[in-house]
Amino acid sequence: MMKMDFRSVLSEYGNALVLLLLCLGISLVTIEEQSATSSSAARELAMEVSAENPPGSNVLVLVRTGEGASRFAKALSESLSAEGLQVVESIVGTPADARKALESQKDELAAIVTGEHMAVFASGQLPALASANDALARTKTYRTETYLWPNFLKKDNLFNVLKQVSVVAIIAIGMTLVIITAGIDLSVGSLIAFSGVVCALAIQYLGGSEPTTSHLWLGSLAGILICALIGMGTGGLVTVFRIPAFIVTLGVMFIAKGLAFILSNSEPIPVGNEGFAWLGRGSDLFGLPNSVSLMILLFVLAHVVMSRTSIGRYVYAVGGNPEAARLSGVPVKWVLVFVYALCGLLAGLGGVMEASLHVTGDPKSGTLVELQVIAAVVVGGTSLAGGRGKIFGTLVGALIIGVIRNGMNLTGVEAHMQSVVYGVVILIAVMVDQLKGRFK
């Protein structure tokens, strides 16, 4: 009895379990010393410095440039002053800036107070600098406490995972619908390139070398809509001529890829407005990257459509048994055209997102992405035979792919090994999913 329960839980949430195990494993192998940069860490460090140095001693604050660096330097200076120490200088800069500042110290310096990277600089360079400058003869280096924490679980890194997987995940929504109707769409990778090139060309055509924000919007819209139209055409060929989707989309894949290279003259097309990076690199809502906010919004929307509306029920019905669906009044052909058009539209959106990431329309982008998208859908538990599949399963599938890639980048696992791991995880996830059929 217990055994059956365990298995049903496993089959329902098997993919999520695989994801969780992956996260756990990668967290374990990416544990590293981290340097605290909070203001409380700054206060603690200031207390440590003041305990070992008489009030009024000269101290120098040294922090490497970067996000949050000036805030941390300011917190350090304030805490040190509050402890009665004399902050002679507070430097946020490169090692070269630090060297210059230390060389120019005239009065005796008691301490250098620093963060992670500058501590390496200070301990490495201080002996040589001190022999050239008497003011540094008795200088000691103080650095913030370190603590152990996985690089994988750092906020910035988790955002990276979500950001990197957003294009695949968003297209996978469309692919889920297509696969639920027992179809397939191999053209999405090429549509990414095509959409990106069309978008960049349209922006160039409208705005020249200095396009405005409205030109950016129009160009993006052009890229997305043209891909939606192509998807619609695909759906038309599948329904009217009854050509298998595999073949139609294979043809579209070659056509779109070729056109992307022809239109762009095989060269990446730059977009002359940095504002274009807003979608791919900006982060506005609660610090979430914009591409991630968009991904979450689209998944919630797709979930509602698939579970609460008649369109969703039609899609499942067409995939389960098209003949029965037709007899019960489902407009089968229109449903098919709709899912392919949607898949094309989302691929177009993905293309615009990729172009935005590099502020360039690149005909080489999107290569083999269709396989990642299909993998995400299948790992997410959607059946290639049609009729069965869940939107959030697809999100989990996409995240599994993203987490593996990120983990490999953090640990430097060789690229060909990555490919092996992908393959193994896809097979495991699908095997876990098969348990569903067997033990229900």
Next chain:
Amino acid sequence: MKNRILTVFVTVATFCLFGCGGDSESKGVIAYTPQTLSNPFFSVIADNIREEARKNGYEVLVVDPDMDVKKQSDQIDDFIAKNVVAIVLVPVDRMSIGPAVKEANAAGIPVFTVDAKCAAEGAKIEGHVGTDNFQGGELAGQAMIQALGVEGGKVLVLDLKKANSCVLRVDGFKKVINAHNDGRASGRIEIVSELDGNGDRTKGYESTSAALQAHEDLAAIFAINDPSALGAYTAVKEANRQNQIKIIGFDGMPDGKQAIKNGQIYADPIQHPDKMGIQIVELVVKYQAGEEFPKETLLPATLYTKAEADQDPDLK
């Protein structure tokens, strides 16, 4: 069952943890993302970066973007999250990689380039180490003069216009050839055709086949890299003219060197990826010490002929 799997997993992970980490003496991580590690040129750079970095107390992280600029850009984002001390980059695309480099700039992580440059506006590169391609082209020109001797003859150039480095190679080549021809009535070396070799075997083969049809008396070929030179050789051999036509390549990849030893290619100006790897780490070390260093270092190419190939212990 599941529990056992979990136990094994955690054990393995823990081993990894103590295997890879725990080195508190390290000065930090230097991260390297080339164009592709399938090309031995970039893996030789990687090996030398590893070795030189270890001598200087740094760890090294090597990843493979596999010629995909999206992957390379994601890798740079991951390096930033990992808070590495420096990024060494061979841009897959000199423009599209710009936004990612700018993010590293904003995070205060210095970016260095090897071999290929980053040309994106506003992307700050601290230092570059590459090959002096113009000088390499001059070497190729000198080798060509030597190969053709007093008689001179007609030459085909297989170029790759979209790569700036390869354009420089052809420029250097032409400079030497033109100087050679100046005021010379007989024994001139005449560039009769410049075709796209696309830097690969297939296109190198196709273009050469076409040129062989057009020029009955072709005497030599200069190809801007080894793959297109080897493609050219296939075409020449097919036309059974390998005794009349001399080929000069570029790079000194293992199969290019082998072809020189076998007498299929006359000579190669070769690059020195090993030195590139060592020098780029030297730049990183100087940067971290706050010392001054040149923004750009161009390493001279050297000529590699059958004499060198016969001495080369790496060849069969």
